[in-house]
Amino acid sequence: MPEAHLRPTAQASASAAPVLRLARRRVSGIGILTAVASVLIPLALWWGLAAIVMHLRQVAFPTPYETALRLLELVRGRLLNDFTIYQHVADSLQRWALGFGLAVGVGVSSGLLLGWSRLFERLSMPTVTALQLVPGLAWIPVAILLFGIGERATVFMIAITALAPIVINTTAGVKGVNELFIRAARMMGADDRTLFTRVLLPGSLPHLLSGLRVGFANGWRVLVAGEMIVGTGTGLGYSIIQSRWTLDYAGAFVCIALICLIGLLAERGVLLPLERKTIERWGLARTG
Amino acid sequence: MIELDRVSKAFANEETGQLVRALHDVSLAVEENEFVCLLGPSGCGKSTLLNLVAGFERPTAGRVLFEGRPVQAAGPERGVVFQDPTLFPWLTVAQNIDFGLRNLGLGAAERRRIAERFVSLVGLADFARARPHQLSGGMKQRVQLARVLALDPRALLMDEPFGAVDAQTRDRLQDQLLDIWESHRTTVLFVTHNVEEAVYLADRVAVLAPAPDGITADVPIAIPRPRDRYSEETREATMALMGVLADLPCCVLPSRRVGETPSREPAITKPG
Numbered sequence: 001m002p003e004a005h006l007r008p009t010a011q012a013s014a015s016a017a018p019v020l021r022l023a024r025r026r027v028s029g030i031g032i033l034t035a036v037a038s039v040l041i042p043l044a045l046w047w048g049l050a051a052i053v054m055h056l057r058q059v060a061f062p063t064p065y066e067t068a069l070r071l072l073e074l075v076r077g078r079l080l081n082d083f084t085i086y087q088h089v090a091d092s093l094q095r096w097a098l099g100f101g102l103a104v105g106v107g108v109s110s111g112l113l114l115g116w117s118r119l120f121e122r123l124s125m126p127t128v129t130a131l132q133l134v135p136g137l138a139w140i141p142v143a144i145l146l147f148g149i150g151e152r153a154t155v156f157m158i159a160i161t162a163l164a165p166i167v168i169n170t171t172a173g174v175k176g177v178n179e180l181f182i183r184a185a186r187m188m189g190a191d192d193r194t195l196f197t198r199v200l201l202p203g204s205l206p207h208l209l210s211g212l213r214v215g216f217a218n219g220w221r222v223l224v225a226g227e228m229i230v231g232t233g234t235g236l237g238y239s240i241i242q243s244r245w246t247l248d249y250a251g252a253f254v255c256i257a258l259i260c261l262i263g264l265l266a267e268r269g270v271l272l273p274l275e276r277k278t279i280e281r282w283g284l285a286r287t288g
Numbered sequence: 289m290i291e292l293d294r295v296s297k298a299f300a301n302e303e304t305g306q307l308v309r310a311l312h313d314v315s316l317a318v319e320e321n322e323f324v325c326l327l328g329p330s331g332c333g334k335s336t337l338l339n340l341v342a343g344f345e346r347p348t349a350g351r352v353l354f355e356g357r358p359v360q361a362a363g364p365e366r367g368v369v370f371q372d373p374t375l376f377p378w379l380t381v382a383q384n385i386d387f388g389l390r391n392l393g394l395g396a397a398e399r400r401r402i403a404e405r406f407v408s409l410v411g412l413a414d415f416a417r418a419r420p421h422q423l424s425g426g427m428k429q430r431v432q433l434a435r436v437l438a439l440d441p442r443a444l445l446m447d448e449p450f451g452a453v454d455a456q457t458r459d460r461l462q463d464q465l466l467d468i469w470e471s472h473r474t475t476v477l478f479v480t481h482n483v484e485e486a487v488y489l490a491d492r493v494a495v496l497a498p499a500p501d502g503i504t505a506d507v508p509i510a511i512p513r514p515r516d517r518y519s520e521e522t523r524e525a526t527m528a529l530m531g532v533l534a535d536l537p538c539c540v541l542p543s544r545r546v547g548e549t550p551s552r553e554p555a556i557t558k559p560g
Contacts, residue, residue, distance in 0.1 A: 178374070180370055180372060180374040181374055181376060183342075183344050183362065183368070183370075183374070184368070184370065184374040184376075185387070186343075186344075186361065186362040186363075187342060187343075187344075187362040187363065187364065187366070187367065187368045187436075188364055188387055188388030188391060188435070188436070188439060189363060189364040189388055189391035189392065189439070190387075190391055191391070194390075194391060198387065199376065202376070202378040203376075203378070205378070281377075281378065281419065282377045282378055282421070
């Protein structure tokens, strides 16, 4: 470890970091090919599956092509269950944002507490772990009993499924903060609040962010279950369920694809880079 | 100024629950503006003693006094320079120095002025906006020194601060520390297992033997400053101290390798 500290850095300056980052990001031909293949291969599998199912079961299993056509229609403004696709996406996003925001607020603060206090951790961790094991659909009766049918029940379901991984990872992050950082902070006169906000929180950030990533995915995935009880006619999850009655399976597939796409974009475009950047800026670990 | 009065400290081994005696009945006094080195083999409880003075740990028996008052908790009047670099990796060099200044409740302009002054003092003005992982081991230790000096401590507690840097860097850091100590005049309690280092730096060297022996020798170093690492009298003092050390029994605890976090020596547990 001491070797690692001494490494190359005598002449390093603050400007060295971006240069390094650019160098590492340079795209290679193989990288592009792999990326393209990672999209094409599942599409081909989907197509093959659709062909087989149509042949064996004589049902209209939407192919990627039909799904794309339907998507185009919807994007052009054709209504899906009386609403535009934009309305569905916007409503789902809003419910998710509310639920996820709630989960982040409650999850991070209780994670900080659990990570700090062995007593709180012992008291609460079994519950949090159990929470993680409850399947999304199982929350439906709970949500209905608590809030009745409606937006609030849906938001609750998203929040409760996103909560556990955020708490668990924040707790692990706080517990992983080097004891010497805490001592150093106390020695420099940090009170409890300063310790939490300026040491424990940033110190646990790499962990916390991976918790957010899992929590985000959980919350987004439970959208279908959550919108079963939303009561209004909008939402991507709601539309998927409705296809059982409308037989608009291509429309349902569009919604599934949009859920995947938005999820993928948010994870790859926002959360994962954020996590990477944090780890990079922190200098890879807590070696400081 | 610093006074340990018959201090003992024992730790419970986390696995076996057995009590391990780290310090037994140790007494030591450090006068104001004195530079005292605490010398001893690895694992003899030097770091534990320093942690008691810093307020990170409580003695099992005896009293630890600072300026006549018992030490209750860590605080900026006793600036600690750790062996392992403990700069916050999420802050820049300047922000690391600013961390303690903020806790003092100073205004932004004044904080910036002080931070700039101490970054320059340790020769890192060009690195004020760098992050710790971009610095070498020696530079990190200089930042550690700057961030505690900025808080105007009454005493500096240094736990083998130059143990993990190469010999050449260590010599330079020692000289820099002596310069700063002479211009700022604070009390220094400096833990080391390096005899040459102790002789070069200290007004007085206290030799700590593994428990239950405690401080077995208290040797004033009367060599005038500035000192010469290679002079005859430096060598004589070094040889004399080495003789004292050679008489000590080997330590009971596993020796700590350089750079290893002190997870065994003082069993670290999170308070609260």
